[in-house]
Amino acid sequence: MTDKRRLEDLAIFGGNAAFGEALHVGRPNIGDRGRLLGRINQSLDTKWLTNNGPLVQELEHTISEMMGVRHCIAVCNATVGLEIAAQATGLSGEVIVPSFTFVATAHALLWQGIVPIFCDVDERTHNIDPGQVERLITPRTTGIVGVHLWGRPCDVKGLEEIARKHDLRLLFDAAHAFGCSHEGTMIGNNGDAEVFSFHATKFVNAFEGGAIVTNDGGLADDMRLMRNFGFAGYDKILRIGTNGKMNEVSAAMGLTSLESLDAFVATNHRNYERYEQNLAGVPGIHLAPYASDERCNYQYVILEIDRDMTRLSRDRLQEILWAENVLARRYFYPGCHRMEPYVSSPAQSVLSLPNTEYLALRVLCLPTGMDVNVGEVDRVCDVIRVAVAYGDEINERLDHLVARGTIN
Numbered sequence: 001m002t003d004k005r006r007l008e009d010l011a012i013f014g015g016n017a018a019f020g021e022a023l024h025v026g027r028p029n030i031g032d033r034g035r036l037l038g039r040i041n042q043s044l045d046t047k048w049l050t051n052n053g054p055l056v057q058e059l060e061h062t063i064s065e066m067m068g069v070r071h072c073i074a075v076c077n078a079t080v081g082l083e084i085a086a087q088a089t090g091l092s093g094e095v096i097v098p099s100f101t102f103v104a105t106a107h108a109l110l111w112q113g114i115v116p117i118f119c120d121v122d123e124r125t126h127n128i129d130p131g132q133v134e135r136l137i138t139p140r141t142t143g144i145v146g147v148h149l150w151g152r153p154c155d156v157k158g159l160e161e162i163a164r165k166h167d168l169r170l171l172f173d174a175a176h177a178f179g180c181s182h183e184g185t186m187i188g189n190n191g192d193a194e195v196f197s198f199h200a201t202k203f204v205n206a207f208e209g210g211a212i213v214t215n216d217g218g219l220a221d222d223m224r225l226m227r228n229f230g231f232a233g234y235d236k237i238l239r240i241g242t243n244g245k246m247n248e249v250s251a252a253m254g255l256t257s258l259e260s261l262d263a264f265v266a267t268n269h270r271n272y273e274r275y276e277q278n279l280a281g282v283p284g285i286h287l288a289p290y291a292s293d294e295r296c297n298y299q300y301v302i303l304e305i306d307r308d309m310t311r312l313s314r315d316r317l318q319e320i321l322w323a324e325n326v327l328a329r330r331y332f333y334p335g336c337h338r339m340e341p342y343v344s345s346p347a348q349s350v351l352s353l354p355n356t357e358y359l360a361l362r363v364l365c366l367p368t369g370m371d372v373n374v375g376e377v378d379r380v381c382d383v384i385r386v387a388v389a390y391g392d393e394i395n396e397r398l399d400h401l402v403a404r405g406t407i408n
Ligand code: T4K
Pocket: 024, 025, 026, 027, 028, 077, 078, 079, 080, 101, 102, 104, 105, 147, 173, 175, 176, 196, 197, 198, 199, 200, 201, 209, 210, 327, 329, 331
């Protein structure tokens, strides 16, 4: 175990790395392996591997019950789920989305020829700012996609009001928000539909997977058809569709993951509180808060780094952590509007997204999940504390090493 107290203790200056093995953001939670393998065996025994199999149906039923939502359509991943939801709600032309999100939110639209129009986020909540949405509406706008970033709910009411007023469809990318509530109601009940991700890195995973949830029966029927090429029977195609089906092995993992949901949340919560305690007095380091009166999954531990106070940029702090084998991530740098193909698109050239730019330079995501214990959280925090305590000296030394070409 490494004790980090002085500058020389940091691995970036030759000290021993705090971790022998990499500490990842998004290490999968596995759950009860026996239950998982039992379910996979069941699928092998019955030779029903995919196409709306019994495990997929059970998963859909379980999710609907948990959310208190009428319909759940399990899909192969959230990106395809968003594509299906966008098609089913008739999105076309332009759709307003935040830029501060994983690029899949925007890609799911552009992949279908819908132009994402990037909106700025609220600096405090990191979520799309309804106050900015309205000024982006044009005659070509057909909808809004809100993202509950880090599992913290969007201003749902604000977005609903705008959607109603301008007759727009409203979807939510709820990839981060499984098991979270908003004003006492589970996420999954808002807008026309919401889409969850069960990617391996999500706290509830299905290897790859996702779910579209909605209270609109007509929309649900349509999305079920779309998930399976538009088939309504062996030879009957009712509409255009894709292959968005979840397979039985994924559903087996999803169901097994759900059985451990409470344990996963408890561990995430414990780790979050430990980070909070450890970093409370560190100047310039702010932990993005979760509402104590809502259900939260705590799967993202998000730091905001105020460079004026820490004297260290977010990128320098990340470098220091990586040298210690703590693979902290710059989610979602640099913002979709700064990525191809959006950055080269004339539609985006007039955009000014100051809060997105500001956050994209300040946010750092720290490791948590079942693979991270409190002792490890303490060691990560020790590194951050030393780094901030010696901010100016670290900069001086690193600038010197960069100038000499020793590091980049
Ligand atoms: N909307 C939002 C807001 C999203 O955040 C996402 C996905 C989506 C939509 C789309 O959902 P899906 O279509 O994927 O269902 C990860 C995930 O790949 C991505 O799903 C997720 N968001 C995003 C936030 O994070 P990256 O860029 O971090 O890389 P990745 O997945 O290669 O690895 C992350 C870390 O996890 C690595 O350090 C290694 C570790 N890892 C990863 C995998 C896959 C493991 O230890 N084991 C594994 O099996 O994207």
